[in-house]
Amino acid sequence: MPVIPVNTPSAKYDVTIASGLLRTLHPRLAKLNPGKPFRPFIVTSPNIWALWSKHFLASFKEPPTVLFHPAGERHKRMSSVEALAQQLATAGADRDSLLLAFGGGVIGDITGFLAAIYMRGIRYVQIPTTLLAQVDSSIGGKTGVNLTAGKNLIGSFYHPQAVLADTDLLRTLPPAELRAGLQESIKAGIIYDAKLFRFMEQNAAAILNTKKNADTKALTKVVAASVRVKADVVSKDEKESGLRMILNFGHTIGHAIEAATNYQQLLHGEAVAWGSIAALNVAIARKTIKPKEAERITKLILRYGPLPTFKATAEKLVALTSRDKKNRSGIRAFILPTAIGKVEIVRNVTEPELLAATNHMLTLMRQKR
């Protein structure tokens, strides 16, 4: 059973990945809190709870209080955090409470933030249920909510006590959500792990098969390897002052695509996929990567599609990138692959370069349509 440590200056915890993890949930929570009283509160969405409550509760003697938060990115807001906090207070939650974030990235981000600010900080555990949450959002301590003015503008760095990723949960995930999440795994391969990249090239069919009786061994392997990349990077640079920026590969144009389509048309991973292709095009034009390697990357990204198409001009997308909160004082950090498994951070990507690369990506998209 893969157990991957996260080790930052402010926290130390493990990410455990396995099929059937839910069955042993309560003893795991007890082990995380030896000799310390804890009263668990579950934060989840009705749809997830309907599917998985029986498995979730199997190891609990007394059923914990469940707080429901509606599914969907548009509910990742301050008002939801306040409503959940109010429910916690009414249920008598004190500093001995332990929040269990049981859902995708939305539930994870909001529950982590709630834990960060309820009574100035209580414990929480991430139990991610989407691929994206298992390989990305549950790890690294970024928590928060959206403003009307922009995504994730409010939040805290606040780490969980543990991340418990049961890969069985992925069986009920809509296939598009699975594929979109796998784009973050491909990203992990591109920026940091050539072996993971190759494994995803060679086992695509097995990885994408989550039918009832299918073997999830290949998928579990991908989750574990992706987690290792994120855990490693975050451990080396908790607060995103350097290395952690490489996780944003594909995200500059990716975020612009999400904004241009009002966060309605594409899943995050799908937008990142197109953004990765655009970023790759910058590297190709600069000849910092061999054409053959670049081709393999594009091919793998498309293999985990189909990627939905969208309508936006390159000019519009590039204009939207300057609002990205990662652009400190206007100097745009940009992540360019130099080979499969390797990237460099550059700060001199020009507007015309970015325009050309984005236009190439849009041309490719139109060909696929």
Next chain:
Amino acid sequence: MPVIPVNTPSAKYDVTIASGLLRTLHPRLAKLNPGKPFRPFIVTSPNIWALWSKHFLASFKEPPTVLFHPAGERHKRMSSVEALAQQLATAGADRDSLLLAFGGGVIGDITGFLAAIYMRGIRYVQIPTTLLAQVDSSIGGKTGVNLTAGKNLIGSFYHPQAVLADTDLLRTLPPAELRAGLQESIKAGIIYDAKLFRFMEQNAAAILNTKKNADTKALTKVVAASVRVKADVVSKDEKESGLRMILNFGHTIGHAIEAATNYQQLLHGEAVAWGSIAALNVAIARKTIKPKEAERITKLILRYGPLPTFKATAEKLVALTSRDKKNRSGIRAFILPTAIGKVEIVRNVTEPELLAATNHMLTLMRQKR
């Protein structure tokens, strides 16, 4: 000019106390951020701004953006934080922004919390304008807002870069606010600083005189000494696991009085004053303090009145104390003075003891009416 250091595991900063500080505000901010760009945003209330904007802006070449937050405890809510964050985002505030909390404890708590969670943390400076804020709330990094379910249930530990307390600001403070704030100074004397206690005994008239041309030297001395107590205690115990609890002297019954009167009738310091008398009565009954010292304490508290009276039974007040969030797992930590300037933390105060002590306090109150 008194400059008092706060030195905790997570932050190190100074509290500067002086008349005329506002005049040199901008150079002070620049000195706090050498070589780092900063864009100041002021958070304040219209009433405070109307009185002091000219002084505040005197040292600024370009006037910074001002964000207004309505005065009053009832606006210390998540929705206000969100509205301010939204204004920040719309004004283009990024990680280089520097928030200036210009107001009393409400503005300080809300601005500190906003700084803690905007883009997962930006810098801020406390510029407290009430006595309570200067001697208490601006120091120690507790920030936050209220829920319907209870006060300060949401928040962060997040320290400012500096606290700049200009005692001139106190001249426009309603006298009742001044006197209520001074109850926290008396508390500081009782728990930690016999010299401060004596100074407040001997100079009450001078301290309470904030008329236009009055000398504020005595008041400045009280502010500095009170700040020293808080800074010292917080430096030794940032997260309230031990020593910091002594700051809650008088607050167990004090909070109960506030709750019983719906936070409408008494100022916080006034409720704490009555709460201190009740706590003192426990010490008297236990004979842990000499009757003469106890008498001096009660006398000083009443000297800085008049304290408003209120209607509540001892039973009601004691019942309300069990909801206090400081009571971990039901064991009530209680602060008892053993001499002027000294307290002990005890955990075995019984309900009947507390009832008797509260009844004594209520009897005294009725005599004063």
